[in-house]
Each structure stands twice: as C-alpha cells, then as structure tokens.
Amino acid sequence: MKRTSPRRLLNIVASLVLIGGLAGCGTSTGDGATPTLNTTASPTSPTPDSPSPSASTSAEQTVLTMNVQGCDACTISAIQVGPKDHYFQTPFVAAGRVTGTQVTLAVPTKYTKGMYFTATCQTGQCNSSNAQPVVVLRYPNQAVGATVGDAVAASQTMASMCWAGTTGSTASFSLTTTTFADKDLSGNPMMSMRIWASPQIDVVPGTDATTFHGGLGAQDFLHC
Numbered sequence: 406m407k408r409t410s411p412r413r414l415l416n417i418v419a420s421l422v423l424i425g426g427l428a429g430c431g432t433s434t435g436d437g438a439t440p441t442l443n444t445t446a447s448p449t450s451p452t453p454d455s456p457s458p459s460a461s462t463s464a465e466q467t468v469l470t471m472n473v474q475g476c477d478a479c480t481i482s483a484i485q486v487g488p489k490d491h492y493f494q495t496p497f498v499a500a501g502r503v504t505g506t507q508v509t510l511a512v513p514t515k516y517t518k519g520m521y522f523t524a525t526c527q528t529g530q531c532n533s534s535n536a537q538p539v540v541v542l543r544y545p546n547q548a549v550g551a552t553v554g555d556a557v558a559a560s561q562t563m564a565s566m567c568w569a570g571t572t573g574s575t576a577s578f579s580l581t582t583t584t585f586a587d588k589d590l591s592g593n594p595m596m597s598m599r600i601w602a603s604p605q606i607d608v609v610p611g612t613d614a615t616t617f618h619g620g621l622g623a624q625d626f627l628h629c
Contacts, residue, residue, distance in 0.1 A: 465513065465514040465515060465574075466511050466512065466513060466514060466574070467511070467512055467513075467514045467517055467571055467573060467574060467575065467576055468509060468510075468511050468574065468575050468576075469483065469509065469510045469511070469512055469575075469576050469577070469578070470507065470508075470509050470575070470576070470577040470578075471503075471507065471508050471509075471510070471522075471577070471578045471579070471580055472506055472507050472577070472578070472579045472580065473503045473506055473507070473508060473580045473581075473582065474506060474579070474580065474581045474582065475581060475582040475583060476503060476524065476526070476531075476582040476598075476600070477503055477505075477506065478502075478503070478526045479502070479503045479508075479524045479525070479526055479531065479582070480500055480501065480502045480503070480508075480524070480525045480526070481500065481501060481503065481508050481510070481522055481523070481524055481540075481580075482498055482499065482500040482522060482523045482524075482525070483497075483498070483499045483500070483510050483512050483520055483521075483522055484496060484497065484498050484520065484521055484522070484523065484626070484627075485497040485512075485516040485517075485519065485520045485521075486626045486627070486628055487628075488519070488628070489628050492628070496626055497512070497513070497516055499511065499512050514571065514572060514573075514574070517568060517570035517571050517576075518568065518569060518570030518609065518629075519567055519568065519570065519609055519628070519629035520567075520568045520570065520629075521539060521540070521542075521566040521567055521568065521627055521629060522539070522540040522542075522566070522568075523537050523538060523539050523540065523623070524537075524538040524539075524540065524582070524598075524600050525537070525538075531598060532595065532596070532597055532598065533597055533598060533599070533617070533620050533621065533622030535589060535590055535622070536622025536623055536624050537622055537623050537624065538598055538599070538600055538620065538621070538622060539566045539600075539620075539621040539622055539623050539627070540566060540580060540600050540601065540602065540621075541558070541561075541564040541565070541566060541599070541600065541601035541602065541616070541619070541620065541621055542564075542565055542566055542567070542568055542578075542601075542602045542605070542606040542607075542608050543564065543565050543602065543605045543606055543607070543608045544557075544558070544561040544563065544564050544601075544605065544619075545563050545564070545565070545613050546561075547561075547605045548605065549604075549605055549606065549607045550604045550605060551603075551604060551605045552603050552604055553581075553601060553602075553603040553604075553605060554603070555581070555583050558581075558583075558599060558601050558603075558619040558620075559583075559585070559599070559618050559619045560619065561616055561619045562615065562616055563613040563614065563615060563616060564601070564613060564614065564616045564619070564621055565608040565609065565612040565613050565614065566608075566612070566614070566621055566627065566629075567608050567609040567612040567629030568606060568607075568608060568609070568629075569606075569607040569608050569609055578602050578606060579602065579603060579604065580600055580601065580602055580603075581600070581601060581602075581603050582598055582599070582600040583598065583599060584596045584597065584598045585597055585598075585599070585618055597617075597618070597620070598620065599616075599618060599619050599620025599621075600620065601619065601620075609629050612629050
C-alpha cells in the first residue's frame with residue numbers, strides 16, 4: 406500500500422469536520438500530515454447497512470461485539486469491498502454507535518475475512534490527520550492477543566487493518582482510542598486520533614501499511 410494525495414474525505418456515517426479534538430480521548434503530541442492507505446477499490450460511496458450482492462441471502466451471521474475505550478461518541482463501521490479481482494458492486498457496510506463503551510454489529514460470516522473497520526463521531530470530529538480513522542487490528546511486531554498501550558501504539562510505523570476473519574457465530578474486539586496534536590492541510594493546529602485493537606487481532610498476511618503516529622487513515626474504500 407502506498408500514500409495517496411489528500412482529497413475529499415470519504416463519508417461513512419457523517420461528514421468529517423477536520424478541526425478540533427475528540428472528547429473523552431487521551432492526548433499525546435505529533436505533527437505533520439499522515440500518509441493514507443492506497444485506495445484502489447470501487448469509488449462508490451458506502452451507505453450504512455447496505456447489502457453486498459448476496460448478503461441478504463446469507464444464513465450465516467457473526468455477531469461482533471466491540472468494547473471501545475475513549476470514544477463514547479464514536480460510530481464503528483464494518484466494511485467489506487470484496488477481493489481485488491471481484492469487487493462488490495455495492496460494498497457491504499454495517500455501522501453502529503458506541504453505547505456505554507460497547508457496539509454490536511451483525512455481519513455475514515463469509516465476509517469477515519478481509520473486513521476492516523472505521524470510526525466516525527456524532528460531532529464530526531473523528532479525524533486521522535486529514536483522513537478517515539481506520540482501526541488498527543495488529544502491529545506486525547506484536548503477537549496476536551498481546552495487550553498494546555498508547556506509548557507502544559504511538560511508536561509503531563506499520564500496521565494492518567485487515568481482519569483474518571472467523572467461522573464462528575460470535576466474535577469480540579476491544580478497541581482503544583487516543584488523540585494527539587496535529588496540523589491540517591493548511592498548517593493549522595488540530596487534533597488527530599488513532600484507534601487500535603488491544604488485545605491484538607489476527608490479520609490477513611501481507612496487508613501491513615505505513616502508519617502515522619501508530620494510526621491508519623483512508624480517503625476511500627480499501628481492500629485486503
């Protein structure tokens with residue numbers, strides 16, 4: 406995955422407002438603009454809970470529970486765009502707002518491999534240095550199941566957002582968010598956030614991308 410040039414950000418649930426900080430998140434320091442993930446999937450904007458071509462006929466569902474620390478106002482979206490050689494005409498997107506630090510999403514089990522997750526806020530202030538925040542599921546030098554604190558997360562230069570998937574009817578993640586000082590495209594001060602899984606989650610091999618202060622961001626659909 407390579408960097409992409411800044412452009413209009415992808416709206417998943419609400420338009421991003423690239424100013425201010427995320428209420429309830431911790432703060433550390435940073436600077437500059439983030440490299441964002443390469444985006445070669447369909448440019449069609451996703452609609453929350455929009456079905457992929459056969460999602461409605463799938464009898465197998467996985468109920469995914471996420472415990473989210475530090476972002477009570479976040480909405481978490483699960484996204485699957487399909488394999489590189491056969492993108493879905495309409496990407497699958499399921500979204501839910503964090504309530505009491507928890508959000509539950511029901512997704513087709515067969516789409517969990519290569520699924521990734523993003524964060525938005527009711528306030529519109531979730532931002533990953535001029536991009537949509539993407540959930541880091543694993544840093545390559547951290548073992549599956551490892552607990553990762555903010556200092557370790559902030560120091561990581563590579564990460565993957567691509568879930569290895571599950572065959573089970575239930576799964577659970579614990580996510581942590583924090584914010585840090587950053588600058589917008591005009592050089593003005595703003596706050597950015599990173600969001601990552603702790604304990605770390607198994608990912609699709611070979612899907613590591615460059616981070617910015619340990620976080621990932623995207624400006625379009627991604628593929629795994």
